Amino acid sequence: MAKYSKVLRRPVSITGGNAQTSRFSLRFRRCARVVDTSMDAPAISTENLTRRFGGLLAVDRINLRVTPGQFFGFLGPNGAGKSTTIKMLTGLLAPSSGRIEILGRDLVADPVDVKRQIGVVPEGMALFGRLTGAEYLNFVGRMYGLDRATAAQRTSELLEFMQLADQPKALVTDYSHGMQKKLALAAAVIHGPRILFLDEPFEGVDALASGTLKAMLQRMIARGATIFLTSHVLEIVERLCSHVAIIHRGQLVAQGSLEELRAGVQAQTAVAAGNGASSQLPAAAPGEKLTLEEIFLRIVGGSRIADQELSWLG
Numbered sequence: 018m019a020k021y022s023k024v025l026r027r028p029v030s031i032t033g034g035n036a037q038t039s040r041f042s043l044r045f046r047r048c049a050r051v052v053d054t055s056m057d058a059p060a061i062s063t064e065n066l067t068r069r070f071g072g073l074l075a076v077d078r079i080n081l082r083v084t085p086g087q088f089f090g091f092l093g094p095n096g097a098g099k100s101t102t103i104k105m106l107t108g109l110l111a112p113s114s115g116r117i118e119i120l121g122r123d124l125v126a127d128p129v130d131v132k133r134q135i136g137v138v139p140e141g142m143a144l145f146g147r148l149t150g151a152e153y154l155n156f157v158g159r160m161y162g163l164d165r166a167t168a169a170q171r172t173s174e175l176l177e178f179m180q181l182a183d184q185p186k187a188l189v190t191d192y193s194h195g196m197q198k199k200l201a202l203a204a205a206v207i208h209g210p211r212i213l214f215l216d217e218p219f220e221g222v223d224a225l226a227s228g229t230l231k232a233m234l235q236r237m238i239a240r241g242a243t244i245f246l247t248s249h250v251l252e253i254v255e256r257l258c259s260h261v262a263i264i265h266r267g268q269l270v271a272q273g274s275l276e277e278l279r280a281g282v283q284a285q286t287a288v289a290a291g292n293g294a295s296s297q298l299p300a301a302a303p304g305e306k307l308t309l310e311e312i313f314l315r316i317v318g319g320s321r322i323a324d325q326e327l328s329w330l331g
Contacts (some may be wrong), residue, residue, distance in 0.1 A: 043156045060085040060212055060243040061106060068101055075101045077267040079114065083245060083260070088238050090258035093246045094317055098267045099247045100140050100216060106245070107137045107214050120211060133161065136205035142197055142311035146190030147318045148179050150181050150200050153189055154207055161203075161208035168207070175203040178233070180226065191220030193310035194221040202230060212243045219253060231257065279307050 055078055061083035068076040076098045083089045093099045094231075104110035106117060108128050117124040119131045147155055158168030173313060176182040179199040181192075189200065198221055219227050234244055234257065247256050254261065257273065262272040271278055307315075 043091075044255045050301065058118070059083055059181075060087070060120060061089075061245060062118040063106070065132040066102070066105060066117060067113050068098075068105060068110065069113045074267055076105070076112075076264075078240060079264065079267075079269040081242060081262060081269065081272070085243055086238065086241050087260050088234070088258045089242050089246065090254040090261040091245060091264070092251070092254065092263040094260060099264060102264065103137075103139075103214055103216050103260050105247070107139075108132055109139070111178060130220060133208070134210060135214060136208070136210035137210045137214045138201045138205045138218050139217060140200075142201040144189050144197055144201060144204075144251060148189055149186060150176055150189060150192070153200065154203055157204040159205045163208060171207050175207060178229070179203050180229075183309045188294045194246045195223055195226060198222050199230070206233075207238070210242065212245065213237065213243065215248075217248055217251060218246070251308075251313060262307070263313065263316055266329060270321060275309065278316075282307060282312050286315070 023233050059082050060119040061081060063079060063081045064108060065080065066076060067074070079098075079102065081102075091099055101110065106119070106124075107114045107160070108124055108131065111125075120134060122131050122253070124131050145156070148156065154172040154175060155168050158171060159165070163171070172181075179202070181196060181203075183201060189197065192200065198218065202215075202218060205215075218230065222230065246254065246258060246265070256286050260272075260274050261278060263278075273281070
């Protein structure tokens with residue numbers, strides 16, 4: 018693990034539809050705030066961020082840096098500390114020690130101002146089940162300080178865009194999981210956030226809705242927003258994200274652009290091969306790039322056992 022850290026563990030410093038989608042995009046531009054990517058302050062910055070649960074060290078002194086305008090993927094195995102980190106970055110969980118700055122503001126010292134400028138789709142979504150979709154979005158918009166007319170207008174546009182407008186009297190508790198996921202994302206963007214935190218946003222979302230959401234997120238990036246995404250679907254992360262960080266056993270073991278991580282892993286593989294070390298993971302074919310999944314498995318030290326069988330299914 019330590020040998021990867023020398024090559025990969027460094028701060029990031031590189032910046033990087035249909036008719037319904039286009040119509041919403043034009044309107045959304047008026048409510049999204051544009052980030053000046055020439056600003057010196059990173060969108061997200063942590064210093065020795067740590068969280069303990071009794072004797073368990075869940076997050077161990079991580080130093081993240083996300084530049085404004087990046088689509089940033091945050092990866093790790095189950096139990097690595099991803100959701101704990103997002104909860105700290107969004108003010109849902111206090112760190113045991115360390116510092117968090119969002120858009121140049123200290124999260125602990127100025128939590129309300131920071132939360133006005135971010136949107137969050139948390140792991141459990143935390144929706145109000147006894148409201149209709151429209152009631153819930155109006156409530157969220159008003160909580161963010163939107164006036165009544167603006168909140169109503171954006172609610173209507175978001176319900177149409179997310180294809181949730183055909184059951185206006187349905188309660189959120191009666192929505193399917195995919196519908197609830199779309200409603201949670203709608204609530205996260207209704208105020209035009211400068212940073213959007215997404216914890217497994219595509220889980221339970223069908224292919225058609227997934228394409229619509231991806232198009233919306235790409236338009237937010239084009240307008241200067243920053244997106245911080247966690248997902249176990251590495252193909253989606255590879256397709257959407259320009260920069261990635263990997264957490265393993267609570268420690269940040271890699272951080273950089275996809276090309277930087279790919280180059281680091283290839284260099285370490287070449288050194289190991291030169292020293293006669295063997296690997297359970299296949300090498301990339303000549304002329305082919307390592308996929309994000311291959312990069313991830315090499316960094317965290319995991320492997321898939323192709324010939325392992327269950328005794329009753331063999």
